[in-house]
Amino acid sequence: MHASLAIGIDLGGTFIKGGLIDADGAVLQRDSVETQANRGAEHVIARIADLVRRLAGEHRGHLAAVGVGAPGPMSHTAGVIYAAPNLPGWKNVPLRDLLSRATGVPCEIENDANAAAYGEYRAGAGRQVRDLVFLTLGTGIGGGVVIGGQLVRGKFDNAGEVGHMIVEPDGRPCPCGQAGCLERYASARAIGVRVTEAIRAGAKSALQARVVAGEEPDAADVQRAADAGDPVCRRIWDDACRYLALACCNLRHLLNPELIVLGGGLINAGAALLSCVQTHFDRVCWKIAPDAPQIVLATLGTDAGIIGAAALARESAP
């Protein structure tokens, strides 16, 4: 049906990472190059094409497709990156067609969080299920929805923006223009920001000296301090988990997925994150029907994006 191999690309502002992926989602080869984003879109596209050639190597003839996971705003359907905060000067770049021409292989582009969601579905935490919601907890919060084995893109290719679900009406302002977005409470960045704010407002904390020195603690610092009993860090870590639990509860009622997969840098906290979210979930969400999803950690790490991008591209290749 499909040629067996595809290449997945993760297009970041600093590095372009790529992998040669087989039909089971296994990464056969891995390579990366600097993006050199400041040299413009044409230059970057040529670098992606070079990376594709290197990764394909002798398998060139068995290559079905190339899939690129990229930051938005972008459109899978149009094949266009409208803008990208990490890629200065990219405006309405028709990446799909330019890259297809440069490589001679059918290319697809996909929102990076959607690609990671699909990767976890095909080869990671979700490989036994058909329905899942994926949340990537990093600087921001992205996400992706898979229903009946299909990635949900929505009318404007903008589904899965879990980080901008409003979990606190009239809550913390978000650069997106809304107030109370999940991302403002439960991203790795937000946790550090909230601890910094609390300390500046006078709360005592083990992280005080660092904040006074102008540093912003990261989520790992906060989690370690919380674990050691620091009350401010405890409260803010716990609050982040509570908001994640509220989001999971709403996902349960709307889509009733089998699985909710948590990914991104924040899951380095492991059980300290998962058990805290689960405890809040069991407290805030109903018990009248045994329809709860399993909440689990992602298993593919940063490979999820290249595996998912490759799979999506292969499956839509002619």
Add this chain to the structure above:
Amino acid sequence: MHASLAIGIDLGGTFIKGGLIDADGAVLQRDSVETQANRGAEHVIARIADLVRRLAGEHRGHLAAVGVGAPGPMSHTAGVIYAAPNLPGWKNVPLRDLLSRATGVPCEIENDANAAAYGEYRAGAGRQVRDLVFLTLGTGIGGGVVIGGQLVRGKFDNAGEVGHMIVEPDGRPCPCGQAGCLERYASARAIGVRVTEAIRAGAKSALQARVVAGEEPDAADVQRAADAGDPVCRRIWDDACRYLALACCNLRHLLNPELIVLGGGLINAGAALLSCVQTHFDRVCWKIAPDAPQIVLATLGTDAGIIGAAALARESAP
């Protein structure tokens, strides 16, 4: 592909309503009987089978399927009604198989809000789109999700429970065990309850005399009083619209549907509801991407359920 006609049944606690539905979702015949729920499941199923025979009439040979929309908790997949607040004594009734046997026609059962969602998708407000979310605003709030033309049921057949999405953390307690469910702020019932509470707590209102007399105003009373300038009714009506807008905003980000369809008794308020929800939506939801769904009123009224149940049953018939 499918035989052209199907029968849709709306199984309520007081009446069983039915319709003979063609492949375009048009209602060719309509009929109803009392449920006589107190006489037990066997009796009610015989009454449904009689209604099916009457509705089919001379078209008996062209009948592809019978679809029943029923209140939950129930399972489409198992074909079982686990319990039904309006049908005393119904416990784990295998309605699908019993009714198939009684009628000699393939039967399917579906959550009533899901059936109505699918009816609006096939023949109502959503007939031009492939993706929509439907909310039915009545005594409670139910809902249904259609993606890519498919009804989303979820792992445990419990998707679309929009009324139990939490829109206010630690908010008003809900009989479901959660706090802050949408249903506690924006159902027709909740609006009347909140006005009653406010008046009992001392707020001045045109509806005061009725509340003192022990009546609970309904949403239509509240909307009329709000329209006439009553401040309490205005505030609570507006607040209901605001919570509906927050829910619509979250649906936009998660699923990015083309359409959000509002149905149920509350939409008798027409523009007083729709424009109020739209105004709040435009205020609370982002403007950074032009990916907003249209928010519209349902067009099929109480026919949505029988049209949807018939269509779902016909499409899954062998």
